[in-house]
Amino acid sequence: MHFEAPLPLQSGASLRDYSLSYETYGTLNAHKSNAVLVCHALNASHHVAGVYAGQPDSEGWWDNMIGPGKPLDTNRFFVIGVNNIGSCFGSTGPMHTNPDTGRPYGADFPVVTVEDWVDAQARLLDALGITRLAAVMGGSLGGMQALSWTLRYPERVGHAVVIASAPNLNAENIAFNEVARRAITTDPDFHGGHFYDHGVVPKRGLRIARMIGHITYLSDDVMNEKFGRQLRAAAVAAKEGRTDASVDYLFSTQEVEFQIESYLRYQGDKFAEYFDANTYLLITRALDYFDPARHFGGDLNQALAQATCKFLIVSFTTDWRFAPKRSREIVRALLQNNRQVSYAEIDAPHGHDAFLLNDPRYKNVVRSYFDAVAKEVSL
């Protein structure tokens, strides 16, 4: 959907005109009361569920959560996925043409925030004729958008489902983002963010950024269980059914020695093929900047006083990126404001990634919650 009216941004700049890529699933009911907005995290998109015709590998990023008969049941709810501004999956972003220059925006794309994304999503809902969401839902950075919705548009949200998220980044979170950004911006192929003009991509930096990211998505436990100290040679031999493989070290500083190295390099290579470097900078910065308590002297209780909806907050015990204690900060601040909050701390081994995985207890919590939401709205 194209928007002609400029979007004023938190930075004071504005985006002249822009497009949002979005997908919907299920049917909007006559009362337009069954809409659920699903917000995406760092490298995901509007394609939250289902597969495209003739593309069996095109499964949406939250397909185990959203669809007919699934916890967020598209037989009952009208689900909307939107690609955020600045992303690289269809909505206006750094690789698109800057109408002021006729060249790709590149590093000149304005810095966007969680609040800006929420504002853009609200305009999309306006255009779809949806005045009030049955629920807004997201994990990680998507959870921040859900939380922001309850503060910017309290009258438009019935429920917010905030999963594996945090009320802001802590110093360590920012630190990891900064290292990733520096890897990208110091890659000679970055060209100050105008690499499109040079026909190159700062893949070295993107690979490093993704490797760092992956370490923070996984728990120590699951990494030890999946990879441990297994040597690549031993893993390859096991895969090929050989038992005679040497299990000695290669004694090399640059070759892949351990399975975990092979995994990280693979993830880095894959990511560098499809993700935009400027988008990476923008989205990690949106994470850094999110901090609803900032305009209340750091007081989250005051900040969340504006929310009026009901909440489901979910965290995962082994998530060290957005640890349960960060979710509990949100829960406590909402309770201080006498808001209705359900909180589930799921004992799962997978770290931050758990929010995307198929844990039955987690899925049951979300399913039950949406059952209750369904009873509230006229379906």
Added chain:
Amino acid sequence: MHFEAPLPLQSGASLRDYSLSYETYGTLNAHKSNAVLVCHALNASHHVAGVYAGQPDSEGWWDNMIGPGKPLDTNRFFVIGVNNIGSCFGSTGPMHTNPDTGRPYGADFPVVTVEDWVDAQARLLDALGITRLAAVMGGSLGGMQALSWTLRYPERVGHAVVIASAPNLNAENIAFNEVARRAITTDPDFHGGHFYDHGVVPKRGLRIARMIGHITYLSDDVMNEKFGRQLRAAAVAAKEGRTDASVDYLFSTQEVEFQIESYLRYQGDKFAEYFDANTYLLITRALDYFDPARHFGGDLNQALAQATCKFLIVSFTTDWRFAPKRSREIVRALLQNNRQVSYAEIDAPHGHDAFLLNDPRYKNVVRSYFDAVAKEVSL
């Protein structure tokens, strides 16, 4: 000290001839029974204590621990610091001339292991006429060397002090090392490790490597306390005594916004000025490879059965790089072998870095232990 005899390495290769830089503190007694070897970690050297004449900033890296009247008291003990082979502070390393080619070793420097370092240190002790150490001591990677001493030369060690260490790296530890190495090796200035010939240094990669390292040295708590979400502009203003500084965001993806970013960039820049890239690869690989249980089917109890000395093991509660549970693995395996072990788990907020800091409880534990060692040996 120069060694003419080749050093056979764990990899099967050997180092033709080599030099070790070392320093000693205190006086070797007539029985030669008061020697304590101090092993260094990643970026340290043989200069463990004291300052060089006329160089007030040249304080040794463990000067708060070692010196006259200090926990490891050089009035009583003869302390030896050795720079490890492959390092960049004097001992033979990648920037030295390869006698086979007449060019700097660069990436051709053989891969060295903790065991190789211990063997080289043993030869140095031979040359100094020291047959048995009162103690061997180290933190982090230095602790691994201390542990290795007790296994390779059990008859030559009276006590081992193993601080903030681990019986091997876990998958997450290896993962962080690998990302750091990839940042270095994919820096175009690395030139496959032969950057000396090109008159350049892969500083971009070294900076990223050091930034990643620093994140893992600090605890989440201390990072939040020291930096939190403080903006750089606010910190600068506070330093200059101004209270009128804007505390708004810059809304930039590339400028320094938060204090933690400023700190990390500074640490990265400083490190890239003095540390050798090939040394970084070698030393992180030595960390990866250390695993005394490997030749015992992963059974640490069996591996440590070879040790005969007494042990002090120290860990720090907030160290998530080498967490207390890793030290406890060592303690348990030693107890299984009926070895005499003292274990202190220090409640300190500083993360892995705590082993270098001046925590009174930690210092008292080490002081008491060395008091006991002093009573055992003829001083």
